[in-house]
Amino acid sequence: DIQMTQSPSTLSASVGDRVTITCRASQSISSWLAWYQQKPGKAPKLLIYKASSLESGVPSRFSGSGSGSEFTLTISSLQPDDFATYYCQQYNSYSWTFGQGTKVEIK
């Protein structure tokens, strides 16, 4: 299986901050990467697919970049609704696998 490693595991930030989360794959996955946001007690919500394509209805402050084995999710100006846990997921090859998550906390 392809291992997905996110950093940092926890991130403390303030409203208005620019936030970047990194996801590294144990081998190249081209651009077959998705990002999700999960709030406590809720299902994950798709934010980004194919590394940089914004899912319909997702605010434009979210953006994704990268290819190969290194990817980033950027929130350009953190909003109160954005405090959550974020997961990356590869779908280049079976079995599809997720990162361990990055929790974005209020500073």
Next chain:
Amino acid sequence: QVQLQESGPGLVKPSQTLSLTCTVSGGSISSNNYYWSWIRQHPGKGLEWIGYIYYSGSTYYNPSLKSRVTISVDTSKNQFSLKLSSVTAADTAVYYCARDPAKPHGYFDYWGQGTLVTVSS
């Protein structure tokens, strides 16, 4: 608006079979545009993809669970189901069903709310 809803027992005894159903509304499970997956999340932990089914009945399972997993589809009821046999406490998790756009497939654009299944005697 597509909605997915998991249903099934919240408590399963060790060595028994976990059975869950996902009911899809607002869209047809028979569309050739989608695959349908099960994903689980152990308490306080990350996400693990279990497997998928296509409306035709073709499936693919996570090799780590393959020997114990069966996913089936009932197009007449717009449902798909998960069976996980010989469960242990390690199978205690929130189980989600999710829709996967088929072209290309592998990510999940709609999720059910999730259902907690506890394995305990």
